[in-house]
Amino acid sequence: MKSTTSKVAAAAPMTRRIERPERRRWLAAAATLGVAPWLLGAAAASAAPSATARRRLGPFEVYPIGLGVQWHPGAGPQAVLDQYASSTTREQGIALIRRAVDLGVMLFDTAPFMSETLVGEALQGGLRERVVLCSKFGFDIDPATGQFRGGFNSRPDHIRQVVDAQLRRLRTDRIDLLYQHRVDPNVPIEDVAGTLKELARQGKVLHYGLSEPGLQTIRRAHKEYPVAVIESEYSMLYRGVEAQVLPLCEELGIGFVPWSPLGMGFLAGTINATSRFRSPDFRAAVPRFAPDALPANMALVELVKTWAARKNATPAQISLAWLTAQKPWIVPIPGTTNVAHLQENVASASVTFSAAELKELNAAVADIPIRGARLPPDVLAATGVEAPPKR
Numbered sequence: 001m002k003s004t005t006s007k008v009a010a011a012a013p014m015t016r017r018i019e020r021p022e023r024r025r026w027l028a029a030a031a032t033l034g035v036a037p038w039l040l041g042a043a044a045a046s047a048a049p050s051a052t053a054r055r056r057l058g059p060f061e062v063y064p065i066g067l068g069v070q071w072h073p074g075a076g077p078q079a080v081l082d083q084y085a086s087s088t089t090r091e092q093g094i095a096l097i098r099r100a101v102d103l104g105v106m107l108f109d110t111a112p113f114m115s116e117t118l119v120g121e122a123l124q125g126g127l128r129e130r131v132v133l134c135s136k137f138g139f140d141i142d143p144a145t146g147q148f149r150g151g152f153n154s155r156p157d158h159i160r161q162v163v164d165a166q167l168r169r170l171r172t173d174r175i176d177l178l179y180q181h182r183v184d185p186n187v188p189i190e191d192v193a194g195t196l197k198e199l200a201r202q203g204k205v206l207h208y209g210l211s212e213p214g215l216q217t218i219r220r221a222h223k224e225y226p227v228a229v230i231e232s233e234y235s236m237l238y239r240g241v242e243a244q245v246l247p248l249c250e251e252l253g254i255g256f257v258p259w260s261p262l263g264m265g266f267l268a269g270t271i272n273a274t275s276r277f278r279s280p281d282f283r284a285a286v287p288r289f290a291p292d293a294l295p296a297n298m299a300l301v302e303l304v305k306t307w308a309a310r311k312n313a314t315p316a317q318i319s320l321a322w323l324t325a326q327k328p329w330i331v332p333i334p335g336t337t338n339v340a341h342l343q344e345n346v347a348s349a350s351v352t353f354s355a356a357e358l359k360e361l362n363a364a365v366a367d368i369p370i371r372g373a374r375l376p377p378d379v380l381a382a383t384g385v386e387a388p389p390k391r
């Protein structure tokens, strides 16, 4: 995104349902100009002043901090677990999602299976209309039972079945943003983008995104049907997207959502050099949290804590504000099961850095080498994958 685009983009309204004839004209004009269609809508709306706590994310205009809801069933019908060491109950999880809407959060990131059910229930009573609802497809999960059959499945028929089941779980008639999570090494991305285009025509999926795709796959998908958002890992702990992914998003007018924006809790200051993780805590398998890496990596937490004291903020707030300061079209989705943490994270939207502060902080972060890979080898192997060519 060039600077003029960013300015007009920040002033655009949240996505709206566009009537079919208008939508066709809009897509045709965008194709002629070679830009993402929502940038045209943004330009048309540039006269409207923007509220300060809003930012552009592809076709959306949302609160600068979203919420990640990626939960799993625990022991017992009420128990809910996150990927790490946190737990809650169905009732409290639903209350937390509703509280997030009350606090102004608009971007809700979820995934099959249980999380969608809880998000769908939480957003009843009119809240659905106030949010941008995002979910995912990509793994070979039985759409009816939730049984993981192993591997990936982005075949068009499967995507359609998944979406119909998701609409039922989410109790809605449309998913605002649906990510392919992860690239299927057996399905050309053109087939995936074409299927999403058809689902958009039917009004079932308004926009789509890709999670951890290869660079050429982004370009090919975008050419077939404009990609709205890329969701990949990004935080002070993992800056791999800065070299090529973010510049490509900027070039194509694609929004960016960092997952694990708090480094799986690390950047919130809740881990120390002697912390040890046990399965099912996902961090037990992550090399950068292993006993041989963690003590060295704590230098980053110390830096974040220093800045938290300097800016009268918490470590989590500094970490989230650092992300939103990188680009005006980045919206992090911290995950939490804790209402106090939710409030703290939401409030990070008011933490800002001057240009000089940001330069100083960026340089200090860059000076700290991070030891250990960001993901276990098998999970890492599914990132940055290029889809096979369309024959």
Ligand SMILES: NC(=O)c1ccc[n+]([C@@H]2O[C@H](COP(=O)([O-])OP(=O)(O)OC[C@H]3O[C@@H](n4cnc5c(N)ncnc54)[C@H](OP(=O)(O)O)[C@@H]3O)[C@@H](O)[C@H]2O)c1
Pocket: 067, 068, 069, 070, 082, 083, 084, 085, 086, 087, 109, 110, 181, 211, 212, 231, 232, 258, 259, 260, 261, 262, 263, 264, 265, 266, 268, 269, 270, 316, 333, 334, 335, 336, 337, 338, 340, 341, 342, 344, 345
């Ligand atoms: N596309 C993908 O491949 C992908 C992969 C992973 C995650 N995601 C999405 O990204 C979202 C966020 O990522 P994530 O959950 O992996 O990691 P994260 O947001 O970096 O960290 C979550 C952890 O931080 C803790 N936390 C949150 N706010 C805190 C605060 N203010 N103070 C102290 N601790 C805090 C949480 O514990 P408490 O519950 O105790 O607050 C939780 O253990 C997920 O919910 C999911 O929607 C996507």
